[in-house]
Amino acid sequence: MRADGYQQHYVAMLAVTLMIGCGEVHRVRVIDRIERSGRFTTVDKPLPTLDSIDHVRGSVVEMFGGASIRIDSANPARDRGVNRDQLVSHPESVQTSWVKDGEVAVPTDIASLLLLSAYAHFERAAVYFSELDSIVTENSAPCFYDPHIPISDDLTVSTVDNAAYVPIADLFLIMRTEKLGDIPLALNPGVLAHEYAHRVFYYELWGAELADVEMDPLAANLLGAVDEGVADYFAARIVNDPQFTSHSLDETAAAARDLSTPRQLEVAWLDGTKPTKSGVYDPYPLGTVLAANLWHLVDAIADLDTAVLAAQRSVRIDLSTHGFTYQVGDFEIALLQHLDESTRIYACAELEYTYAAAWNRFSGVCL
Numbered sequence: 001m002r003a004d005g006y007q008q009h010y011v012a013m014l015a016v017t018l019m020i021g022c023g024e025v026h027r028v029r030v031i032d033r034i035e036r037s038g039r040f041t042t043v044d045k046p047l048p049t050l051d052s053i054d055h056v057r058g059s060v061v062e063m064f065g066g067a068s069i070r071i072d073s074a075n076p077a078r079d080r081g082v083n084r085d086q087l088v089s090h091p092e093s094v095q096t097s098w099v100k101d102g103e104v105a106v107p108t109d110i111a112s113l114l115l116l117s118a119y120a121h122f123e124r125a126a127v128y129f130s131e132l133d134s135i136v137t138e139n140s141a142p143c144f145y146d147p148h149i150p151i152s153d154d155l156t157v158s159t160v161d162n163a164a165y166v167p168i169a170d171l172f173l174i175m176r177t178e179k180l181g182d183i184p185l186a187l188n189p190g191v192l193a194h195e196y197a198h199r200v201f202y203y204e205l206w207g208a209e210l211a212d213v214e215m216d217p218l219a220a221n222l223l224g225a226v227d228e229g230v231a232d233y234f235a236a237r238i239v240n241d242p243q244f245t246s247h248s249l250d251e252t253a254a255a256a257r258d259l260s261t262p263r264q265l266e267v268a269w270l271d272g273t274k275p276t277k278s279g280v281y282d283p284y285p286l287g288t289v290l291a292a293n294l295w296h297l298v299d300a301i302a303d304l305d306t307a308v309l310a311a312q313r314s315v316r317i318d319l320s321t322h323g324f325t326y327q328v329g330d331f332e333i334a335l336l337q338h339l340d341e342s343t344r345i346y347a348c349a350e351l352e353y354t355y356a357a358a359w360n361r362f363s364g365v366c367l
């Protein structure tokens with residue numbers, strides 16, 4: 001497989017017609033959520049970045065099936081997907097099945113519907129970040145559908161009913177759906193926007209150079225929480241749904257990630273050792289404090305998205321200048337520094353209660 005060379009630029013997004021084989025197809029029938037009703041249904045969408053309906057390949061992602069993915073700390077995968085083939089073996093192009101209904105391509109089996117819907121959701125996120133001038137949107141990434149993932153000590157992700165972004169190899173994974181009755185993750189636009197936001201974080205905060213970073217594992221935990229929080233925030237923004245996880249996760253898990261519920265930082269979380277789940281650090285509770293607070297601020301701060309991206313770049317510069325350490329609040333403080341004075345005063349007043357456990361750290365930016 002290609003280890004790099006995913007360099008198709010976003011010029012293709014300006015086109016509105018898919019030129020597929022013989023005859024023109026202008027839209028593709030996919031599953032999406034209707035914002036007005038909150039219901040999931042089929043929608044005929046133009047997918048301007050999609051170059052091949054047959055192989056679900058475009059300038060945002062390219063889908064592969066049949067691959068085996070080896071996730072372990074000893075693998076020699078390099079940043080930006082260089083040597084990605086050390087991690088991935090036996091990828092195959094996917095082949096969708098579809099028919100034309102007028103100018104619409106209609107998938108004729110579940111897998112084709114799922115893959116094309118997933119592309120549509122990734123594209124929506126990519127377009128959103130492109131409009132914010134995120135650097136990641138210049139090259140596409142592979143997405144491996146239903147991969148075989150051998151269990152290893154390093155593996156902390158569920159290999160079914162899941163989706164993931166693997167930063168070092170710059171690739172996406174969509175695991176197979178076993179649990180029917182909910183919206184499969186590949187059909188949930190918020191979930192794939194969340195994964196796409198991880199890719200943006202990898203490029204913006206880590207400069208797409210994570211392979212050689214040596215940092216305090218507790219600081220890495222705290223930054224992992226920021227990564228999850230920012231991904232949930234952007235996902236909710238992109239699909240305008242602070243409860244996007246509720247369509248695919250069970251009630252308890254979804255309630256814990258509901259961005260419309262106010263959250264507060266706990267003292268026990270400050271050192272990066274807690275909370276844990278099944279014996280390993282759980283980044284979501286701290287991440288959800290950040291995400292819920294950003295969501296709470298969004299109506300009052302027009303350019304909050306820009307400030308969130310700018311904070312990612314600031315933390316990257318700070319990490320490279322001051323070494324790879326991180327404390328709770330560093331990201332939020334960087335974000336506040338990117339707001340104008342009146343907006344910052346407002347945001348500080350809003351955040352003081354939430355971040356009371358670490359508020360002394362904010363004294364330089366919140367007077």
Ligand SMILES: [Zn+2]
Pocket residue numbers: 194198228231
């Ligand atoms: Zn995540």
